[in-house]
Amino acid sequence: MIKNINLTLKIWRQDAPDKEGRFETYEANEISTDISFLEMLDIVNEKLIIEGKDIIAFDNDCREGICGMCGAVINGRPHGPQRGTTLCQLHMRHFSDNEVIIIEPFRAAPFKVIKDLVVDRGSLDELIKTYGYISVNTGGAPDGNAIPIPEEIAEKAMDAASCIGCGACVASCPNASAMLFVGAKVSHLSLLPQGKIEAARRVLAMVKKADNIGFGNCTNEKECEVTCPKQVSIENIARLNREFIKACFCSTAK
Amino acid sequence: MLLDSKVPSGPLEEKWDRHRFEQKLVNPANKRKFNIIVVGTGLAGASASASLAELGYNVKTFCIQDSPRRAHSIAAQGGINAAKNYSNDGDSVWRLFYDTIKGGDFRAREANVYRLAQLSLNIIDQCVAQGVPFARDYGGLLANRSFGGAQVSRTFYARGQTGQQLLLGAYSALMRQVASGKVTLFPRRELLDIIVINEQARGIVVRNLINGELESYEAHAVLICTGGYSNVFFLSTNAMGANVSACFRAYKKGALFANPCFTQIHPTCIPVHGVYQSKLTLMSESLRNDGRVWVPKNIGDKRNPKQISESDRDYYLENKYPSFGNLVPRDVASRNAKEQCDMGKGVSDTGLAVYLDFADAIKRDGKDTISKKYGNLFEMYEKITGDNPYETPMMIYPATHYTMGGLWVDYNLMTTIPGLFALGEANFSDHGANRLGASALMQGLADGYFIIPYTLSAYLAGNSFPEVSTSNADFKESVNNCSVQIQKLLSIKGKRTVNDIHRQLGHIMWDYCGMSRKDSGLTKARIAVNDLKLEFWENITITGKENNFNQALENAIRVSDYLEFAELMIIDAIERQESCGCHFNEAYQTEDGEARRNDETFCHVGAWEYSEENENPIFHKEPLLFENVKLTQRSYK
Ligand SMILES: Cc1cc2nc3c(=O)[nH]c(=O)nc-3n(C[C@H](O)[C@H](O)[C@H](O)COP(=O)(O)OP(=O)(O)OC[C@H]3O[C@@H](n4cnc5c(N)ncnc54)[C@H](O)[C@@H]3O)c2cc1C
Numbered sequence: 001m002i003k004n005i006n007l008t009l010k011i012w013r014q015d016a017p018d019k020e021g022r023f024e025t026y027e028a029n030e031i032s033t034d035i036s037f038l039e040m041l042d043i044v045n046e047k048l049i050i051e052g053k054d055i056i057a058f059d060n061d062c063r064e065g066i067c068g069m070c071g072a073v074i075n076g077r078p079h080g081p082q083r084g085t086t087l088c089q090l091h092m093r094h095f096s097d098n099e100v101i102i103i104e105p106f107r108a109a110p111f112k113v114i115k116d117l118v119v120d121r122g123s124l125d126e127l128i129k130t131y132g133y134i135s136v137n138t139g140g141a142p143d144g145n146a147i148p149i150p151e152e153i154a155e156k157a158m159d160a161a162s163c164i165g166c167g168a169c170v171a172s173c174p175n176a177s178a179m180l181f182v183g184a185k186v187s188h189l190s191l192l193p194q195g196k197i198e199a200a201r202r203v204l205a206m207v208k209k210a211d212n213i214g215f216g217n218c219t220n221e222k223e224c225e226v227t228c229p230k231q232v233s234i235e236n237i238a239r240l241n242r243e244f245i246k247a248c249f250c251s252t253a254k
Numbered sequence: 255m256l257l258d259s260k261v262p263s264g265p266l267e268e269k270w271d272r273h274r275f276e277q278k279l280v281n282p283a284n285k286r287k288f289n290i291i292v293v294g295t296g297l298a299g300a301s302a303s304a305s306l307a308e309l310g311y312n313v314k315t316f317c318i319q320d321s322p323r324r325a326h327s328i329a330a331q332g333g334i335n336a337a338k339n340y341s342n343d344g345d346s347v348w349r350l351f352y353d354t355i356k357g358g359d360f361r362a363r364e365a366n367v368y369r370l371a372q373l374s375l376n377i378i379d380q381c382v383a384q385g386v387p388f389a390r391d392y393g394g395l396l397a398n399r400s401f402g403g404a405q406v407s408r409t410f411y412a413r414g415q416t417g418q419q420l421l422l423g424a425y426s427a428l429m430r431q432v433a434s435g436k437v438t439l440f441p442r443r444e445l446l447d448i449i450v451i452n453e454q455a456r457g458i459v460v461r462n463l464i465n466g467e468l469e470s471y472e473a474h475a476v477l478i479c480t481g482g483y484s485n486v487f488f489l490s491t492n493a494m495g496a497n498v499s500a501c502f503r504a505y506k507k508g509a510l511f512a513n514p515c516f517t518q519i520h521p522t523c524i525p526v527h528g529v530y531q532s533k534l535t536l537m538s539e540s541l542r543n544d545g546r547v548w549v550p551k552n553i554g555d556k557r558n559p560k561q562i563s564e565s566d567r568d569y570y571l572e573n574k575y576p577s578f579g580n581l582v583p584r585d586v587a588s589r590n591a592k593e594q595c596d597m598g599k600g601v602s603d604t605g606l607a608v609y610l611d612f613a614d615a616i617k618r619d620g621k622d623t624i625s626k627k628y629g630n631l632f633e634m635y636e637k638i639t640g641d642n643p644y645e646t647p648m649m650i651y652p653a654t655h656y657t658m659g660g661l662w663v664d665y666n667l668m669t670t671i672p673g674l675f676a677l678g679e680a681n682f683s684d685h686g687a688n689r690l691g692a693s694a695l696m697q698g699l700a701d702g703y704f705i706i707p708y709t710l711s712a713y714l715a716g717n718s719f720p721e722v723s724t725s726n727a728d729f730k731e732s733v734n735n736c737s738v739q740i741q742k743l744l745s746i747k748g749k750r751t752v753n754d755i756h757r758q759l760g761h762i763m764w765d766y767c768g769m770s771r772k773d774s775g776l777t778k779a780r781i782a783v784n785d786l787k788l789e790f791w792e793n794i795t796i797t798g799k800e801n802n803f804n805q806a807l808e809n810a811i812r813v814s815d816y817l818e819f820a821e822l823m824i825i826d827a828i829e830r831q832e833s834c835g836c837h838f839n840e841a842y843q844t845e846d847g848e849a850r851r852n853d854e855t856f857c858h859v860g861a862w863e864y865s866e867e868n869e870n871p872i873f874h875k876e877p878l879l880f881e882n883v884k885l886t887q888r889s890y891k
């Protein structure tokens with residue numbers, strides 16, 4: 001059922017990384033419940049432009065829940081109230097008339113605010129750069145069917161690989177831990193025979209890097225799993241721990 | 255200008271091998287002396303950056319997003335083709351080649367397409383080695399499915415997230431090279447200009463999207479891997495930031511633009527719901543493997559679909575095309591949906607939708623099987639529409655999705671500017687007038703992993719390069735021009751928003767230069783687009799500052815290019831007096847309403863050269879020679 005609702009938005013505004021931020025209040029009226037959250041922000045921005053005011057900056061690109069570019073904290077929850085949903089896929093039918101919505105950027109020490117709701121998540125690329133790969137050059141790969149992989153293993157690897165790198169796990173964690181992100185990558189690769197060869201080196205390098213960047217440790221709060229728009233399971237953190245212990249005690253990797 | 259495609263001589267099957275052998279090589283020790291710029295980090299850009307860095311070149315890689323992993327390739331759902339013939343159902347390199355040529359309605363280069371089919375084999379192997387978790391069967395071997403336009407099962411997939419997994423594979427290879435120091439990443443940068451010195455592409459000017467600074471970078475060659483321009487229609491399945499700017503600015507610097515009017519409308523998207531809609535969502539066409547497309551037989555039958563009995567339904571694709579049924583190519587499926595809606599049989603409140611029904615498939619295979627194949631797509635559909643496709647048929651409608659047109663490139667993927675290459679969707683590519691499903695991913699990766707490493711090396715080995723630095727006058731002049739344009743945009747201070755103008759442009763293009771076209775409509779559209787362009791430069795308003803993170807400004811720059819580019823599309827559509835593939839001119843159709851080609855006069859690539867502002871572009875032809883396939887009227891009956 002399409003209907004229109006009126007909302008009050010309290011949005012974090014910050015002009016630049018080194019400037020102080022503040023909440024500002026905006027009215028969003030006659031919002032169709034059929035549109036998406038970001039489309040609602042588009043409408044607010046269109047109005048701001050006509051009024052000659054600086055628009056609310058927010059990252060987004062695919063608007064299909066797959067690129068991992070969007071994200072903000074909505075009423076205290078990264079990506080908003082709906083489970084398994086990125087902010088761009090959240091629709092206004094989940095809000096009610098006259099609701100007050102608080103919108104803030106992802107907050108975590110390693111994610112600096114660039115402007116308003118836009119943060120710098122370059123630290124996640126840093127983690128992948130630190131051995132989040134299989135060392136294989138282009139060319140010379142064996143036939144794709146040369147190594148059969150049990151279907152359930154391939155599926156598990158796929159579950160882990162579906163991480164979109166949005167950073168909501170970090171933003172939801174009281175310790176700003178990136179364990180779910182690292183765990184997903186370590187799991188994806190170490191489950192597969194191709195990735196096993198470097199599994200020990202990989203896990204040691206990635207965990208060390210996460211520490212160096214300043215991501216916190218996991219104390220089993222499980223907020224990340226609840227928040228993850230792709231519902232990546234904390235089973236991957238358990239696997240990360242296993243891989244880590246294995247690498248420490250049963251391998252020569254450092 | 256003579257357009258030399260540089261297709262090697264000899265039998266089709268041997269061309270690429272022979273060409274590789276005849277190419278000059280760069281001595282390994284010399285590779286590190288060459289700087290390469292790659293613009294774009296989708297499948298094409300990421301795979302090219304990684305592969306070139308592995309060879310030893312110094313690569314600088316740019317993208318708009320905050321991370322290279324977010325390029326729009328990430329959104330591809332359905333799958334990637336390869337002629338592995340793992341299914342033993344009659345596939346071969348030749349068949350993939352033939353299907354692609356035929357699907358493209360005989361408007362692509364034979365030699366390129368054949369090479370693509372050959373390389374498809376290596377792509378799958380490469381991706382598996384990187385750890386791409388393709389779907390597997392219970393024996394542990396790679397699973398395949400069939401995809402629009404093909405009668406064999408040759409499509410490899412990773413649930414409904416194939417593009418994501420392939421891109422993460424290429425991205426991880428790229429990040430490995432970043433770690434090794436061979437690639438330097440420049441995220442949140444947008445290309446504004448290509449620098450051509452002594453008739454060679456030698457650098458780029460980009461806007462740093464965080465602080466607004468205009469930055470210059472020099473190189474020995476530049477690779478444009480910036481994707482497609484579907485957003486000229488405002489609403490499309492492409493990402494919000496997708497743009498024509500990089501390609502268009504290369505065009506303005508002298509690179510020819512080929513077949514701009516060849517744009518693909520995808521048959522299975524979630525229908526438009528309202529004016530504030532910002533983009534359209536694709537439902538992978540793999541759904542057509544199990545879903546049945548239908549509309550009510552009787553005009554105005556507004557009953558709930560469940561109450562409409564079998565005899566009151568028209569499964570129009572199955573009836574009209576018995577051998578391909580729901581799997582006809584995209585252009586055919588899209589036009590038929592439009593036709594049904596034009597007849598008044600469309601469903602949904604808007605009348606602009608048809609059903610895609612899974613009831614039979616669920617009955618046949620069980621809900622679990624269907625959910626395993628399409629679970630995430632069904633979920634996405636429900637999130638957006640609030641309807642559950644397990645219970646009630648999906649509603650779909652065509653939307654712009656892919657652009658076959660792009661920068662003209664020769665067999666080496668080089669544009670008409672020496673040293674400027676175009677890869678992936680950005681080039682006019684191998685798909686002729688219509689792309690078959692699951693072949694864009696294949697093409698992007700073939701270009702990046704397996705073609706450019708050879709052809710770029712040959713270019714570098716075969717040319718001399720005068721010293722160039724970013725303090726060179728050409729860079730300064732370009733930075734100055736870009737800055738003038740930006741200030742002009744900020745100073746207009748009119749009454750309309752850029753989005754508002756863009757939306758209007760989209761309507762014009764969709765109505766007159768979309769799924770079906772008429773000369774009279776195109777002429778009208780050209781005038782309307784021109785008027786809109788004038789209005790844009792007089793009446794838009796943008797807020798924010800030049801030297802700050804400013805998304806309003808970014809958008810305005812993109813739309814300014816779309817407005818100019820739209821005219822080129824229209825001019826190209828008028829020029830091509832035939833129907834072929836996705837270019838459907840109503841004056842040229844068969845009795846059954848199928849596209850009627852004119853091979854006598856239009857069996858060519860139409861490539862446009864920029865002349866001057868407000869002047870007509872100059873037309874060039876690359877004749878297409880078919881030595882290995884016979885041109886036939888496509889028939890999917
Ligand atoms: C929803 C959807 C589903 C699809 N599904 C399939 C499928 O199942 N199978 C299939 O084969 N194909 C599919 N396609 C098509 C396919 O995904 C694309 O054609 C292909 O991924 C394009 O890859 P690319 O590398 O050329 O460009 P993209 O992946 O679009 O990457 C473009 C890159 O260029 C950068 N860029 C763009 N402009 C600039 C600029 N001005 N300055 C700097 N950087 C810039 C961007 O930041 C980005 O990194 C799908 C497409 C869509 C939209």
Ligand code: FES
Nearest residue numbers: 061063068070088
């Ligand atoms: S915009 Fe891509 S995930 Fe939300």
